[in-house]
Amino acid sequence: xxxxxxxxxxxxxxxxxxxxxxxxxxxxxxxxxxxxxxxxxxxxxxxxxxxxxxxxxxxxxxxxxxxxxxxxxxxxxxxxxxxxxxxxxxxxxxxxxxxxxxxxxxxxxxxxxxxxxxxxxxxxxxxxxxxxxxxxxxxxxxxxxxxxxxxxxxxxxxxxxxxxxxxxxxxxxxxxxxxxxxxxxxxxxxxxxxxxxxxxxxxxxxxxxxxxxxxxxxxxxxxxxxxxxxxxxxxxxxxxxxxxxxxxxxxxxxxxxxxxxxxxxxxxxxxxxxxxxxxxxxxxxxxxxxxxxxxxxxxxxxxxxxxxxxxxxxxxxxxxxxxxxxxxxxxxxxxxxxxxxxxxxxxxxxxxxxxxxxxxxxxxxxxxxxxxxxxxxxxxxxxxxxxxxxxxxxxxxxxxxxxxxxxxxxxxxxxxxxxxxxxxxxxx
Amino acid sequence: xxxxxxxxxxxxxxxxxxxxxxxxxxxxxxxxxxxxxxxxxxxxxxxxxxxxxxxxxxxxxxxxxxxxxxxxxxxxxxxxxxxxxxxxxxxxxxxxxxxxxxxxxxxxxxxxxxxxxxxxxxxxxxxxxxxxxxxxxxxxxxxxxxxxxxxxxxxxxxxxxxxxxxxxxxxxxxxxxxxxxxxxxxxxxxxxxxxxxxxxxxxxxxxxxxxxxxxxxxxxxxxxxxxxxxxxxxxxxxxxxxxxxxxxxxxxxxxxxxxxxxxxxxxxxxxxxxxxxxxxxxxxxxxxxxxxxxxxxxxxxxxxxxxxxxxxxxxxxxxxxxxxxxxxxxxxxxxxxxxxxxxxxxxxxxxxxxxxxxxxxxxxxxxxxxxxxxxxxxxxxxxxxxxxxxxxxxxxxxxxxxxxxxxxxxx
Numbered sequence: 069x070x071x072x073x074x075x076x077x078x079x080x081x082x083x084x085x086x087x088x089x090x091x092x093x094x095x096x097x098x099x100x101x102x103x104x105x106x107x108x109x110x111x112x113x114x115x116x117x118x119x120x121x122x123x124x125x126x127x128x129x130x131x132x133x134x135x136x137x138x139x140x141x142x143x144x145x146x147x148x149x150x151x152x153x154x155x156x157x158x159x160x161x162x163x164x165x166x167x168x169x170x171x172x173x174x175x176x177x178x179x180x181x182x183x184x185x186x187x188x189x190x191x192x193x194x195x196x197x198x199x200x201x202x203x204x205x206x207x208x209x210x211x212x213x214x215x216x217x218x219x220x221x222x223x224x225x226x227x228x229x230x231x232x233x234x235x236x237x238x239x240x241x242x243x244x245x246x247x248x249x250x251x252x253x254x255x256x257x258x259x260x261x262x263x264x265x266x267x268x269x270x271x272x273x274x275x276x277x278x279x280x281x282x283x284x285x286x287x288x289x290x291x292x293x294x295x296x297x298x299x300x301x302x303x304x305x306x307x308x309x310x311x312x313x314x315x316x317x318x319x320x321x322x323x324x325x326x327x328x329x330x331x332x333x334x335x336x337x338x339x340x341x342x343x344x345x346x347x348x349x350x351x352x353x354x355x356x357x358x359x360x361x362x363x364x365x366x367x368x369x370x371x372x373x374x375x376x377x378x379x380x381x382x383x384x385x386x387x388x389x390x391x392x393x394x395x396x397x398x399x400x401x402x403x404x405x406x407x408x409x410x411x412x413x414x415x416x417x418x419x420x421x422x423x424x425x426x427x428x429x430x431x432x433x434x435x436x437x438x439x440x441x442x443x444x445x446x447x448x449x450x451x452x453x454x455x456x457x458x459x460x461x462x463x464x465x466x467x468x469x470x471x472x473x474x475x476x477x478x479x480x481x482x483x484x485x486x487x488x489x490x491x492x493x494x495x496x
Numbered sequence: 497x498x499x500x501x502x503x504x505x506x507x508x509x510x511x512x513x514x515x516x517x518x519x520x521x522x523x524x525x526x527x528x529x530x531x532x533x534x535x536x537x538x539x540x541x542x543x544x545x546x547x548x549x550x551x552x553x554x555x556x557x558x559x560x561x562x563x564x565x566x567x568x569x570x571x572x573x574x575x576x577x578x579x580x581x582x583x584x585x586x587x588x589x590x591x592x593x594x595x596x597x598x599x600x601x602x603x604x605x606x607x608x609x610x611x612x613x614x615x616x617x618x619x620x621x622x623x624x625x626x627x628x629x630x631x632x633x634x635x636x637x638x639x640x641x642x643x644x645x646x647x648x649x650x651x652x653x654x655x656x657x658x659x660x661x662x663x664x665x666x667x668x669x670x671x672x673x674x675x676x677x678x679x680x681x682x683x684x685x686x687x688x689x690x691x692x693x694x695x696x697x698x699x700x701x702x703x704x705x706x707x708x709x710x711x712x713x714x715x716x717x718x719x720x721x722x723x724x725x726x727x728x729x730x731x732x733x734x735x736x737x738x739x740x741x742x743x744x745x746x747x748x749x750x751x752x753x754x755x756x757x758x759x760x761x762x763x764x765x766x767x768x769x770x771x772x773x774x775x776x777x778x779x780x781x782x783x784x785x786x787x788x789x790x791x792x793x794x795x796x797x798x799x800x801x802x803x804x805x806x807x808x809x810x811x812x813x814x815x816x817x818x819x820x821x822x823x824x825x826x827x828x829x830x831x832x833x834x835x836x837x838x839x840x841x842x843x844x845x846x847x848x849x850x851x852x853x854x855x856x857x858x859x860x861x862x863x864x865x866x867x868x869x870x871x872x873x874x875x876x877x878x879x880x881x882x883x884x885x886x887x888x889x890x891x892x893x894x895x896x897x898x899x900x901x902x903x904x905x906x907x
Contacts (some may be wrong), residue, residue, distance in 0.1 A: 097770035098713070098744050102617045105780035108787070111568075132564060140562045154556055159542040161534060162758045165510070198601065201791035214504050234788045350565045351795035361501060372507035379510060380640035381608055381789070382601035387759035388796035389563075 109229065109469060117467040125465035126483055128474040131281070131446050132350055133315075133413055136480045141413070143348045145405040149395040152402075158391075163384045165375040167196020171390040174397035175356040179310060179324055179341055186331060190364040193371040195378070196385045199355040200311045200342030201230065206357045207307060207338050208238035209377055210370075215305065217270035224248070224260075224274065226471065228281045228309070231274065245273070248283045253439035253451045255285045261298060269303040277310035277339075278323040279445020282473040286316070286444050292326045296333050306335050311342040316445045318414030320407065336360045343393050345446065346410050352389025417446065420479040427488030435495060448474050456494040464490035511636065515875050524873035528891050530882040531875045533689070533854055534758060535821050538888045543821070545756045547813040551800050561799070566792045568783045570599020570764075574798040577805035578764035581728060582685075582718060582735055582747050589739050593772040598765040598782050599793045603719045603750025604637060606765040607682075610715060610746040611645035612785045613778070618713065619678045624648045627679040629671065631655035633879060635689045635717070638682055653681065656691045661847040661859055663693050665702070672706040678713065685718035685747065686731040687853020690881035694724070694852055700734045704741050714738055714745035722754040724853045726822030728815065744769050751801050753854065754818050760797030821885075825854065828887040835896035842903055856882050860902065867906045872898040 113129030135141045166172065176187060176194040186192045197203035211221075221240045223231050224247035232242050245267070246259030267273065275295075280286055287295060299306060308327050316323045330337055336359075343354040357374070361367040378384070396402045425437045440448055452460065452472035460466045466487060468474045479487060509517075515531040537543045555561060569575065575597035580590065589595050600606040611628075619626045624646045630638045632652035642650050653675075654667025672681070683703075688694055695703060707714060716735050722728045735747055751762040765782075769775040786792070804810045833848040848856055860868065860880040868874045874895060876882045887895060 097774040098618060099769060099774040099778050101621070102774070102777045102781055104777050105784050108568075108783070140564050142562050146563070150556065154552065157544075160544055160548075160757055160759050161542050162752075165513070198790035198794070201787075202789070205789050214501060216503075230787060230791070233784070237788045344565075349563050351563050351792070353790065353792075353794040359501070366501055366504070369504045369506045370501055372509070373504055375510065376507045376640075377644075379604075380637060380644045381605070382761060383604040383637070384602075384759070384761070386601065386761040386794040386797065389794065 113467050113469060116461075120465050120467070122465035124483075124486055126467065126478060126487060128466060128468040128478040131345070131475050131477065133345060133348060133446070133477045134480070136416060138478070138480050138483075141348055143406065143409045145396050145402045145409060146348060146392055148405070149392045149399070149402055152395055152399070153391055160387070163196070163387055163390075165195075165378050165384050166371065167385045168387065168390040168394055170398060171354075171394040172196050172356060174394055175341060176358055178320065178397060179313065179327055179339060179356075179358065180331065181321065181324070181328055184328070184331070186360055191361045191367050192358050193361065193367040193374065194356050194358040195371070195374050196390050197340075197355040197357045198382070198385060199344050199353040200309070200340055201234070201355075202353065202385075203340035203342070203355040203357040204231070204234050204309065205238070205381075206374065206377060207340055208235045208240060210359075210374060211272060211305070211307075211338070212238040212240055213377070214373065215270075215272065218268065218272065218305075220268065220271040221307070222263075222267060222271055222273045224276065224280070226282060227274065227276070231309075240272070243271075247280075248285055248449065250451065253285075253449060254442065255287055255291065257287065257291050261294065264295065264298050264302060264304070267302055267304055270305060272305045272307055273299060274307045274309060275326070277308045277313065277327050279312035279316035279447075281311065281445070282447050282469070282471065283449040284443030284445050284447045285449070287326075289325065289329075292329060296330050296335065299330075300333060300335065306330055306337040308337055308339045310339060312345055312445050313341065314346040314407075314410035315414055318411040318418075320410070331360060336362065343389070347393055347396065347406070349389045349392060352392065353386060354389035354393050417476045420476050420481075420484060421448065423481065423484045424479065424488055427485050428492055431488050431492035433492045433496065446475055446477050448476055450474055450491065452491070452495065459494040460490050464493070466490050512877065515877065518869075519875045522873050522875075526891075526894055527873035527875070528886060528895055529875050530886040530895075531877060533753070533883055534885065535753060535756060535854070536885045536888070538824065538890075540886075540888050540891070543756055545814070545817040547804055547810055547817050548756060548800060550813070551803050551810060554803060555796075555799060563795065566599070566795050566798070568786050568792050569597070569779065570793045571795065571798040571802055573806060574802040575599050575764060577802055578749055578751070579766045581721065581805065582732055582749055582764075582766050583739060583768070584729070584732065584736055587736070587739065589768050594769045594775050596767045596769070596775045596779050598767070598779070598786065599798055600748075600763040600765050601761040601790065601793060602752055602763040603717065603748050604641065604763070605761065605790075605793075606748035606750070606763040607638070607641045607717060608645065608789075609765050609782060609785060610748055611642045611647070612789075613782055614680060614713070614715075614746075615646045616785070617778075617781060618680070622646075627651055627676055629653040629675060629679055629681045631682070631684065631688070633690055634682070634684075638717070655688075656693065656857065658859070661844070661857070662850070663695055663699065665695070665699055668695075669702060669706060672703065672710065672712065675710065675712060677711050680713040680715055681707065682715050682717055683734070685716045685721065685735050687720035687724035687855070689719065689853070690855050690877065690879055691857040692851030692853050692855045693847075693857070695734070697733060697737075700737060704738055704743075708741060708743065714743045716745065716747040718747055719750040720753055720853050721749070722815075722818035723822055723825070726819040726826070728754075728818065739768055751797070755801055755804075755814070757797050757800065760800070761794060762797035762801055825884045828884045828892065829856070831889075831892050832887060832896060835892065836899060839896060839900045841900040854883055854885055856884055858882055858899070860899070864902045864906045867902050868898060872902070874898050
């Protein structure tokens, strides 16, 4: 049996399947050596939250928007788009490997701006992907296959937890650059510049376009400008992850400013986009992956290779979400409603930040909570230490990740006071 | 300016999609597309199943539904009901709690998940040298799925006998006997793509016997359940037989064809394990792979299928819709064979009605295929594979005459 090949596997059988005895060929399994995978830290929070019976419990773990009643929010423009689509009685034929043309075109336009020179010259290739994760997966594998100049991907410290396994699984090497400054709960600008200045040429640098996850700390425009200059000097390949366009400031163009600035400065970026949050299309898996090339001819070659990557993964992407997104982006009335609704979501978050900071002051906290207001997007890096997080969970049934990150989307006008009370209690 | 991607070569296009493209651009009014594998009505149109239309309305009207993330492994009601479709409502393996599933992006996604898991955890850890056997011929994407998962040794097993236009059973069994132990075999559950040639029950039993004795891994690809005979249970016979034989196995299911949900990417990787403990650990590792690929699967298609499978009247209506499609294919097979016989086209054409499912391996050689495309605007794969669904009562005479002319004039 293959299982005999490794003593490590033999001991695993003993550890995990004592009932099997020692290598009984009749009862043994192919999977005796499969270890139990570690639980996902973020989902683990949700599961613990579900089990909690306290009426005051709060789930500040997972990053999905909630309205002021703590309920999932289906955008009105989405419902209207769905009704429009239903009335058209479309067929269900396979999409092209690269996805729905109406979607990819408007997806690129949203990120780059309608008057982008890149779009005019056709030197971008944009493919529809399985939301942000799928986009990063395609991107990571594309770089692994075709960016022979370097295996190194530099992530900001900290970054979204899933970035690391995605790039690692694609065969890239993970490195980090300084980003979050715990002493200020803000951006470590000098640390970032210092680290970037030392990155080997042609390394890949991952930048969060806006609403950094998990810290909510974004560089200011002047800082972005300096970063862009330095990155150019170092000849680095820029990978932008934009999962929150519109969601950060409430303004689509403002949130895409960094991406557009880099392109204007001549960077040939690769870009991942997600419509999970800004259109509330989480489970429909709507995303895009863009490569900005030298010219249209190169874009064609790159496109052909992206298709070769996609085909053995899932053949072609799902229609439903892309059709909804494309309808919204391409129907002026719906687009207008969408901008208002995105603005509304972002505004509610901003209001909750302000209320949380105000409530903490009212509780009598003498600590500086300015960062709660300064940080942007769905997440807030509170600065709470693991022991304080544990107390907050045990004593107040407030669920969040150990790094002190809270999802502001889980905060409402009815529970913000309770949250402030709990945070003050564990930090005073 | 030097580009980072200056060295990226232009890849050759995927054949089946290029064929569709060429067909689109052909101006000949008599053109026929016998290429891509999607069902067509007798009017040559795509067909959204009536039951699908019904369930879509139900979903739209249900205000309690939203677009929140599904769990990493997908919609539970979909996964369990989909596995029941493959293994049978009263499958002992299901009752013994040793069947699990991963909702995936179509059949391709299910194959991909299975392949990625096997590369990491089967036959040692990260053992990329485990041979993977795919039938000769097979669906052209099988190779790439396993190669991209990291497997280095992908080999053909004898399957299609071109001379007798049927199954090369001796060759198949011979390759099973000589394959290194623990090799992975990709088996087509029914309606073999591209040949339309399935083993009989007795032949499947022989295959199973060798695979059990030689400890080969069973990986079923089930993309046409219901489409082959028109009966879902009949088409699942091989998969269910292997379960009764005690195999731990994977079955990649697609609902693209039997639900007509091609573009919603509805697939399911059914996992049969020795016991629930092993199953649990396998699923936990599947989650890790899903998380770095697509995080969680799309909800629309899975919801649709789950509602249908779990609502008795809708389930019955679905069976009916599936039979409608299968029956039309059977009619076209009978029709084509009869016409070729009437024309006295050289050669034997019994294989057209003996083969099963969407595809037929006509036996036309590459030169003849080229002639069909260039001279007759009839588009088929270089292998001679035709999609029976591309035939209609209106074009079947033209196709039969064209095959006749081709066989007579081109060798």
